[in-house]
Amino acid sequence: ADDVTLDPWGSASVDDYRKLFEQFGIEAFDDVLPQVPNPHYLMRRGVVFGHRDYGPIADAMANDDPFAVLSGWMPTGDPHIGHKLMIEEIVYHQQQGGDAYALVADLEANSARGLSWAEIDRHTEEYLLSLLALGFDPEEGEIYRQSGNERLQNLAFELGAEANFSEMQALYGFDGETNISHMQSVVTQMADILYPQLDEPKPTVIPVGPDQDPHMRFARDLADRTRYFGVTEAYASFEADPAERVLIRAAYDAIDDDDIRCEDAADYLREHHADEAGTSVLPKLDNAGKEPIRPRVRFLDRNATDEAFEALIDAIDGEKRVFEGHVDTFDLDADAAEELAREVELGHGGYGFIAPSSIYNRFMTGLTGGKMSSSIPASHISLLDDPEDGYDKVKSATTGGRTSAKEQRELGGKADECPVYELYTYLLAGEDDEFATEVYEECVGGERLCGGCKEQAAELMAEFLEDHQEKREEMRPVLEELDIDIES
């Protein structure tokens, strides 16, 4: 009963982040922070609280290696300050040298939320204007709508062949009532997550809210499942001595059981090769030594070098034995060799996707306390709010203040429970860490009183909104030029 339920389409509330770490294996961002060359202020301030596999991204940034960032937004409402965080994280990674992708999950909005296309178009435009106004560089990065991206949809279709209903049921709680398009929107989202790697595998980070984690787990799984060429199609019979068959078969089984990854198979064999006869390698090989074993030839993910690829073809030509990029000396029979050659030429099946990484943002507290919810306008600030409305909302926000000024001076305010303080850290203090710290110290030290503190925050919010909306207007012609197929 203590488990946290993560539902990408449910209400966004996670009261105990620690549970996420334990239950799902999300790691604390603090652990990887020292490796990040130039961390964003949201990282420095712990708003980005968790990650999966961010290390390769940090390394890529440090070494100037290729990496990518992708995130998206379901166009179901106006962009608000929560979206601003996600956009800033895309922009940050773009500025650190990553290939950046921003997508509009319009198929998902249509299938999972049932919005009309006219509404979707309108929200899409609003979102993209804020994306550009917050610094996304469309010349360097790519913006797309799911519905307008054919490569994406083809990839989604292929990924769908690797996914089945039971696992969606387990991950998302789908049942017999779940409509097919909703399921399809899931595989589309899987395709979104892997899309930056279509042309070339590279570490890719997806900034998300913790409620989106099921998507990350699923995508990481699918990345593994689609890793290889010729996964099931290419079979080759061979003549090897029984001991070798045992070894090879053991490796294939281990790969199938996901005990090891394909590229580790050689090491695995070495490790288990202590017994030269090989017959005792794995007890599960009950048919060891029986009649002809036809192991699957699983070979070459796209990370494999051209050299390895050529070695395979040479091996087939030379009728040599092929295993995991290692060319040995057993013979393929002629038909099998031909078939294998054909499969290889066709590049049948498989990609070299690297399991995608993710970072997780804390949810923002609503200005009225409780959750920030788009259905309660006073609880959140839309990027389209009139600056005066933004000002008023901050002024009427709940605080972590004490019951009287006297008490506050004595005991200090409770900044850690204050939505106004959150605004300072998430947004109003911007890059200025000193300012954010100052607000905190003054508050908990009793020098700062809520009236003045909110006035300052409200003014900063109004300034931010005014400035942002001006930039949005400047971006209108840029957006039109981009030709992203928005009807409105």
Ligand code: SF4
């Ligand atoms: Fe919040 Fe500011 Fe009041 Fe502290 S002084 S509780 S930060 S509003």
